[in-house]
Amino acid sequence: MITNYFLANPCYQPKVYHKLRWRAIYFFSIQMKQLISLRDLEELLRNGGDIRSLPEDVLYTPSARDFLRGFDWKPTSKSAAPSGNSDSTKSAQTGKLPALASSQEEINDWFNSPEMLVHKLVICDIGRRMWERAYCDGNGGNISIRVSPDFVICTPTMVSKGFMKPEQMCLVDMEGNQKVGTSKRTSEVLMHLQIMKRQPRAVAIAHCHPPHATAFAVAGIEPPTCILPEQELMIGKVPLAAYRTPGTPEMGRLVADLVEHHNTILMCNHGAVSWSHLGAEDAYWKMEILESFCRTVWVASQLGVPLKTMTGEQLQDLLKIKQTLGIPDPRIGHQMLT
Numbered sequence: 001m002i003t004n005y006f007l008a009n010p011c012y013q014p015k016v017y018h019k020l021r022w023r024a025i026y027f028f029s030i031q032m033k034q035l036i037s038l039r040d041l042e043e044l045l046r047n048g049g050d051i052r053s054l055p056e057d058v059l060y061t062p063s064a065r066d067f068l069r070g071f072d073w074k075p076t077s078k079s080a081a082p083s084g085n086s087d088s089t090k091s092a093q094t095g096k097l098p099a100l101a102s103s104q105e106e107i108n109d110w111f112n113s114p115e116m117l118v119h120k121l122v123i124c125d126i127g128r129r130m131w132e133r134a135y136c137d138g139n140g141g142n143i144s145i146r147v148s149p150d151f152v153i154c155t156p157t158m159v160s161k162g163f164m165k166p167e168q169m170c171l172v173d174m175e176g177n178q179k180v181g182t183s184k185r186t187s188e189v190l191m192h193l194q195i196m197k198r199q200p201r202a203v204a205i206a207h208c209h210p211p212h213a214t215a216f217a218v219a220g221i222e223p224p225t226c227i228l229p230e231q232e233l234m235i236g237k238v239p240l241a242a243y244r245t246p247g248t249p250e251m252g253r254l255v256a257d258l259v260e261h262h263n264t265i266l267m268c269n270h271g272a273v274s275w276s277h278l279g280a281e282d283a284y285w286k287m288e289i290l291e292s293f294c295r296t297v298w299v300a301s302q303l304g305v306p307l308k309t310m311t312g313e314q315l316q317d318l319l320k321i322k323q324t325l326g327i328p329d330p331r332i333g334h335q336m337l338t
């Protein structure tokens with residue numbers, strides 16, 4: 001059973017000792033502070049702290065107070081028990097996952113828990129990096145994380161990915177019905193859900209329009225293989241899905257048809273989408289690697305000589321490393337569904 005995709009993600013748990021040590025140091029330091037800012041709170045949550053145990057005898061900046069208001073948080077004495085005593089609040093505190101049959105109150109509490117805030121902050125952070133690297137334009141691009149067997153957190157529609165706030169995130173079920181969130185979910189989450197259903201290993205999905213990769217999608221050309229080790233190791237062959245109107249079931253089906261054997265796909269006249277079995281950071285890395293690769297191939301193609309490629313034997317060496325890293329690739333006989 002899926003318990004916590006974020007904590008299961010090796011990108012976020014390099015060394016347990018290191019993490020716990022820093023968590024203790026950070027929590028101690030925030031307890032000693034006289035003025036707590038929004039940044040302090042974000043750092044606290046990133047380090048696994050619990051805002052419900054923050055002291056009352058300190059000052060909070062206005063932005064920190066606004067942030068805490070989103071949790072229905074009230075300052076309590078240092079020795080007080082965490083606020084709230086309903087069963088649903090208890091389940092949010094203990095990390096018990098609500099199911100489709102859970103009450104709306106229970107789902108709301110869970111969605112507003114510190115654990116879910118970490119997922120929301122990760123999505124905001126990745127969105128900002130996408131925007132800064134010009135991978136998305138206007139309100140383009142979307143990100144999702146499967147946070148339980150029944151639910152997915154995703155980005156809202158009509159919002160720049162560079163300036164998203166945690167409170168704008170949406171919770172949807174696997175049919176795309178929005179369960180929580182004041183902003184409307186992106187229509188393209190339907191494609192994300194189709195990918196997750198077809199590829200149960202997909203725990204996070206990133207979609208954006210990086211210009212060089214999208215240029216290949218517009219030209220209808222699959223990026224070449226056997227050029228750069230990073231591309232082969234982390235991604236491999238990138239297939240093209242035919243154009244359909246974004247957000248429609250047909251678009252989702254065409255992409256879903258490819259995710260059994262490919263973790264990154266180009267959508268003709270649209271952009272790129274990637275799924276990860278590790279987490280949102282890994283899904284985003286695939287966008288960086290693909291875009292860097294397509295840019296390099298494009299620049300190298302201007303130099304007037306045929307591009308050099310690695311040999312079949314050299315490719316096999318990379319595929320062996322890929323296998324040891326646990327990264328699926330149909331060329332090494334990995335069944336992506338296992």
Ligand SMILES: [Zn+2]
Nearest residue numbers: 140141246271
């Ligand atoms: Zn798009």
